[in-house]
Amino acid sequence: MSIKAAVIGVGYLGRHHARIYSSLEGVELIGVVDASAEARESIAGEYGTEAYADYRDVLPLVDVLSIVTPTVTHFDIAMDCLRAGKNLLIEKPITATLEEANSLLQEAHSLGSIVQVGHLERYNPAVITMGNMVKSPYLIEAERVSPYLGRATDVDTTLDLMIHDIDIVASLLARPTIKSIRAAGSMFVSGNVDMAKAWLEFDNDNDAVAILTASRVAGEKKRLLRVFQGDECLELDYQNMKILRKFPEDNMMGLEEISIQEREPLREEIVDFLECVREKREPMVSIGEGLYALDVAMRISQQIRKAEKLR
Numbered sequence: 001m002s003i004k005a006a007v008i009g010v011g012y013l014g015r016h017h018a019r020i021y022s023s024l025e026g027v028e029l030i031g032v033v034d035a036s037a038e039a040r041e042s043i044a045g046e047y048g049t050e051a052y053a054d055y056r057d058v059l060p061l062v063d064v065l066s067i068v069t070p071t072v073t074h075f076d077i078a079m080d081c082l083r084a085g086k087n088l089l090i091e092k093p094i095t096a097t098l099e100e101a102n103s104l105l106q107e108a109h110s111l112g113s114i115v116q117v118g119h120l121e122r123y124n125p126a127v128i129t130m131g132n133m134v135k136s137p138y139l140i141e142a143e144r145v146s147p148y149l150g151r152a153t154d155v156d157t158t159l160d161l162m163i164h165d166i167d168i169v170a171s172l173l174a175r176p177t178i179k180s181i182r183a184a185g186s187m188f189v190s191g192n193v194d195m196a197k198a199w200l201e202f203d204n205d206n207d208a209v210a211i212l213t214a215s216r217v218a219g220e221k222k223r224l225l226r227v228f229q230g231d232e233c234l235e236l237d238y239q240n241m242k243i244l245r246k247f248p249e250d251n252m253m254g255l256e257e258i259s260i261q262e263r264e265p266l267r268e269e270i271v272d273f274l275e276c277v278r279e280k281r282e283p284m285v286s287i288g289e290g291l292y293a294l295d296v297a298m299r300i301s302q303q304i305r306k307a308e309k310l311r
Contacts, residue, residue, distance in 0.1 A: 002026055003274055004062045008033045008055045008077060010043040012151065013091065014068030020270050021066075022047040027274065031058045059084040064277055066118075066270075067091060071155050075100040078115075082107050089273045091118040092167075093159045093297065094290035101294055105287045116273045116283035117290030119167045121238075123268040126260050127168060130227065130236050130243055133258070134172050138206040139228040142169065145218035148189055153216075156193035158185075158297040158304075162214035167285070167293040168225065169200070169210045175292055176204040185304035188217050198300045 003026060007017045010032045022029040031050040034040035044051035052058050055065075055077060066089045067077050075095045081088055082104070094117045095101045108115045121127050142165035152160040170176075178200055185196035195215040202208045223238030233246040243258040276283045 002028045003064055003277065004028050004030045005064045005066070006031045006033060006052075006055075006058045006062045007066045007068060009067065009069035010034045010039050011068070014066065015039075015043050016266055017066040017068055017089075017270065018043050018047050018049070020264075020267050022049065024271065024274070030061050033058060056080065059086065063087065064089070064274065068118075071159065072096045075104065078104055079107060082111055082113050082115075085111065085113070087114040087277045089116045089118055089270065090290075092120075092290065093155070093163055093294050094287065095294070096155075098291065098295055098298065101287065101291045105291065108287060114273075114277050114280070114283065115287050116269075116276060117285045117287060118269065119164065119285045119290065119293065120265050120269055121164045121168055122171065122285055123265040123272065124238070125263050125265070125268075126236050126238065126241055126243060127225075129258060129260050130225070130234055131172060133234055133243075133245075134227055135229055136206055137172060137227045137229040138208050139226075140169050140172065140208065140210040141212075141224075141226040142210070143213045143222050143224045145213065145215040146221045147219065148194075148217045153190035153192060153194075156196070156297075156301045156304075157214045157216050158193055158196050158198075158301045159294070160214075161216065162196055162198070162212055162300065163293050163297045165210075165212050165214070165225070166296045167289065169212070170289070170292055170296075172227065173202055173204060173208055175289070176202040176208070178296065179203045179207075181296070181299050181303065183300040183303040184307065185300075187305075187308055190216075193301055193304050196300060196304055200296070 005021045029049045033052045033055045040051040064087045068091045144161045180201045183198040188194040194217045198212045200210040225236040227234045235244045245256040247254045
């Protein structure tokens with residue numbers, strides 16, 4: 001039986017959701033929804049489906065939906081979809097507030113709907129490979145920076161960029177309790193937090209520490225993750241899809257490059273979401289996982305905003 005799908009929001013990322021749904025066997029892309037007539041008509045024409053201005057019009061026709069709209073709209077759209085009995089893939093961050101995320105969690109559980117949060121990096125083959133190598137880390141460093149593009153400035157960079165690394169760190173450490181958070185940053189251009197640094201201390205066997213940097217006002221794009229454990233360092237370069245294992249060797253530093261089988265993370269994410277719907281199983285990135293990352297990101301933002309007010 002074919003799964004009938006629609007995409008709400010076909011901007012920068014949503015158009016790729018539409019592309020992938022339209023290419024999968026056992027899936028029928030029923031329609032795309034967007035406030036922009038030009039965007040929805042263009043994507044609908046490209047992938048041979050129908051264009052809708054109002055997502056409510058497509059609800060009776062589908063089984064699953066991707067919500068790829070601005071974060072502030074996620075809650076209202078998702079609630080309407082859930083109450084119509086639909087299964088959802090919601091792009092990160094799941095909602096604009098913790099209260100909204102908790103309400104979605106309760107609604108999804110009461111209705112038995114599948115809701116997956118679009119933390120795309122969990123499906124990055126390099127992240128999966130590194131995750132299989134991580135045993136007992138004591139220090140994790142992440143750097144996720146880009147030049148200013150004027151995109152996604154409706155939210156803090158903690159919610160746009162850093163939240164990816166918060167989620168990855170949480171998955172590597174099995175979502176431990178956080179003992180403390182220290183953060184600094186700047187509302188440099190957009191009126192929201194544009195640059196953020198955070199130091200997280202965890203309550204686990206190693207008392208692990210994570211040092212995270214995110215910026216949308218950097219001179220160049222970087223995506224790096226380093227994990228220190230035992231006598232080795234695992235370094236992931238997202239842009240070059242490369243993992244280096246560094247270790248001491250004869251008073252020198254030994255290097256081993258780990259091979260990665262490249263796959264498209266978004267395709268892997270959507271395929272897994274559809275399998276969760278078919279099998280009625282909990283997604284790898286559930287509402288609970290999304291809520292954890294949102295909570296940490298917002299606590300970091302709050303510290304930065306509080307410091308900014310005191311200047």
